[in-house]
Structures are given as C-alpha cells and as structure tokens.
Amino acid sequence: MGLFSRLKTVISAHINALLNKAEKPEKMLNQLLIDMNEQLIESKKSVAQAIADEKKLEREVLSQKNQAEEWERKAMLAVQAGKDDLAKEALLRKQDFDNAHAEYYKQWAAQKDSVEKLKSSLKELQIKIDDAQRKKNLLIARAKRAEAQQKIHDTMSGLSSNKGSFDTFNRMAKKVDELEANAEASKEMSDFSADSDLEKQFAQLEKTDASSDKMLLELKQKMGALPRPGQAEEPPKLT
Numbered sequence: 001m002g003l004f005s006r007l008k009t010v011i012s013a014h015i016n017a018l019l020n021k022a023e024k025p026e027k028m029l030n031q032l033l034i035d036m037n038e039q040l041i042e043s044k045k046s047v048a049q050a051i052a053d054e055k056k057l058e059r060e061v062l063s064q065k066n067q068a069e070e071w072e073r074k075a076m077l078a079v080q081a082g083k084d085d086l087a088k089e090a091l092l093r094k095q096d097f098d099n100a101h102a103e104y105y106k107q108w109a110a111q112k113d114s115v116e117k118l119k120s121s122l123k124e125l126q127i128k129i130d131d132a133q134r135k136k137n138l139l140i141a142r143a144k145r146a147e148a149q150q151k152i153h154d155t156m157s158g159l160s161s162n163k164g165s166f167d168t169f170n171r172m173a174k175k176v177d178e179l180e181a182n183a184e185a186s187k188e189m190s191d192f193s194a195d196s197d198l199e200k201q202f203a204q205l206e207k208t209d210a211s212s213d214k215m216l217l218e219l220k221q222k223m224g225a226l227p228r229p230g231q232a233e234e235p236p237k238l239t
Contacts, residue, residue, distance in 0.1 A: 047119060
C-alpha cells in the first residue's frame with residue numbers, strides 16, 4: 001500500500017546513506033531503529049486518520065438512513081391525513097436520502113475494508129520492528145566480539161612481525177637467569193667462607209688446648225708429681 005511503500009523507501013534510503021558513510025554497526029543499527037520508530041509513529045497517525053474518516057462515513061450512513069426513515073414516517077402521516085400530494089413529496093425526499101444512504105454506504109464499506117488492511121499492516125510492521133530491536137542487540141554483541149577478536153589478532157600480528165622486541169625480551173630473560181645464578185653463587189661462597197672461619201676457630205682452640213696440656217704435664221714432672229719421660233715409676237711402698 002502507499003503508506004508502507006513510502007515507509008520502506010525512506011528506510012531503504014537511510015540504510016544506503018549509512019552504508020555509504022561506513023558507519024560502525026552499533027551506530028547504524030541504533031539509527032535505523034530510531035528511523036523505523038519515527039516512521040511507525042507517522043504511520044500510526046495516518047492509520048488513525050483513516051479510522052477517523054471511516055467513523056465519519058459511518059455516522060453519515062446512519063444519518064442518511066435515519067432521515068430516509070423520518071420522511072417515510074411523514075409520508076405515512078400525510079396518507080393518513082388524506083393528503084396524497086404531500087405524501088408524494090415526502091416519498092421523493094425519502095428517495096433522495098435512500099440514494100445518499102446507498103452512496104455513503106459504499107464509501108464507508110470501502111473505507112472500512114481499507115482501514116482493516118492498514119491496521120493489519122501496521123500490526124505486522126510493529127512486530128517486525130520489535131523483532132529488529134531484538135536482533136539489533138544480538139548483532140551489536142556480535143559486532144563487539146568481532147572487533148575485540150580483530151584487535152587481538154592485530155596485536156598478535158604486530159608482535160609476531162616485531163622480532164626485535166622478542167629478541168630483547170629473550171636477552172632480558174637470560175640476563176635475569178645470570179643474575180639469579182650469580183646471586184646463588186655468592187650465597188654459596190659466603191656460606192663456604194663462614195664454614196672455613198668456623199673450622200679455623202676450632203683448630204686454633206684445639207691447638208691452644210694442646211699447648212696448655214703439654215706445659216701442665218711438664219710442670220708436674222718438674223715438681224715430681226709425675227715421672228719424667230724414661231724414668232720408671234716407683235712402686236708404691238708397703239706399709
């Protein structure tokens with residue numbers, strides 16, 4: 001129908017304009033839904049006007065019918081009063097209203113049929129726009145996911161092509177390994193030095209103890225408390 005053909009033309013034209021601008025999918029879809037809803041509002045106004053016209057024709061049909069019936073009643077009164085000439089005039093007026101009623105009825109029936117088709121098309125359009133709204137959310141989610149995947153791909157491609165960065169990274173990793181190895185070696189050397197010092201201290205202590213024992217032994221021998229080397233020890237005297 002003309003109304004919805006114009007709606008389709010307007011929406012199609014806007015779609016092409018957005019595609020030519022290469023807009024982002026989210027922005028495009030949001031704008032399309034805005035345009036669709038605006039056109040839907042205008043379409044509802046047109047359908048409402050068509051319904052109003054149909055109601056006006058319906059009232060006119062009833063009016064013509066009522067007036068035809070009124071003139072028929074008047075013709076009957078004239079006949080009852082014996083005034084046939086007046087009755088004929090009333091019947092002629094009734095005929096005029098009958099003809100008008102028949103003409104208005106045809107217009108009203110056509111308008112009513114048109115309104116029903118418009119209402120059905122409007123309902124179908126509303127369903128499609130609601131479905132488009134649901135699909136829009138899914139499409140936007142898919143578009144964002146695709147954009148994220150593309151960014152990841154671009155990043156990985158950039159890293160793969162930049163070998164210098166990886167070489168530097170590997171050198172730094174080796175450097176860290178060397179630092180850790182040196183730190184461990186230094187610790188082991190420190191522990192070894194500590195053990196060596198400790199052993200020296202005990203060796204000195206043992207040396208000192210041995211020297212003092214020797215001097216004590218010599219003193220006792222000199223005092224006669226102990227036999228000198230090579231001198232037999234006297235047996236104990238019997239009492």
